[in-house]
Amino acid sequence: MTRLDPLTEEWAPEQTAAMQALRDWAVRFAELNQHLAAWTNLPGSDANALGLIVWAAEDGTPLSPAELSRQIGMTSGAASVLLNRLEAAGHIHRTREHTDRRRVTLRPSPDARERARQFLGVAGVEVAQVLQDTSLDDLRVITAFVSRLAAAGAAANDRLRRR
Incomplete structure (x- = not known):
C-alpha cells in the first residue's frame, strides 16, 4: 500500500465531502449522547458508557471492562470507577460468563435497557x-x-x- 501524506495529497471534492459528512454525523451523534445523558440523569461519560454497554448487549457482543475502557478513552482505573457508579445505581451488572472466570462481561440491567429503548423511541x-x-x-x-x-x-x- 502506498503511504499518502494527508496534508499534501490532492483530494477530490467527493472525498472531502464524504469526510465532512462523517464529521457532521460524529458531531450529531455526540449531541445525541448529551441528550441521552440528560434523559438518564447521568454525567455524559457515564451515559456514553451505558449506551455502549446496552448497544453491545443488544448486538449480542457484550463488552468487557477493558474493551469499554478502550472505546471511551479512559484508563482501566478510571473506567472501573465509572463502572462502580453505574453498578451501584443499578444500571449494569458485571458477570462472569466465560470458562475463564477472571473475564468479566458487562450487562445492562433490564431497567437501563428499557430506558435506552424509550430514549431511542423518541430520539431515534x-x-x-x-x-x-x-x-x-x-x-x-x-x-x-x-x-x-x-x-x-x-x-x-x-x-x-x-x-
Whole structure:
C-alpha cells in the first residue's frame, strides 16, 4: 500500500465531502449522547458508557471492562470507577460468563435497557427513517465503506498507542 501524506495529497471534492459528512454525523451523534445523558440523569461519560454497554448487549457482543475502557478513552482505573457508579445505581451488572472466570462481561440491567429503548423511541425516529428509506444495496455499500474507514482508524489508533 502506498503511504499518502494527508496534508499534501490532492483530494477530490467527493472525498472531502464524504469526510465532512462523517464529521457532521460524529458531531450529531455526540449531541445525541448529551441528550441521552440528560434523559438518564447521568454525567455524559457515564451515559456514553451505558449506551455502549446496552448497544453491545443488544448486538449480542457484550463488552468487557477493558474493551469499554478502550472505546471511551479512559484508563482501566478510571473506567472501573465509572463502572462502580453505574453498578451501584443499578444500571449494569458485571458477570462472569466465560470458562475463564477472571473475564468479566458487562450487562445492562433490564431497567437501563428499557430506558435506552424509550430514549431511542423518541430520539431515534429520524435516524430510523433514513435507514428505512435507504435501499439495502446502498446500505451494503455504505456499511462496507464505513467499516473500511473504521478499520483504518483502528490501525491508526494502534500505531499511535505503540509510539
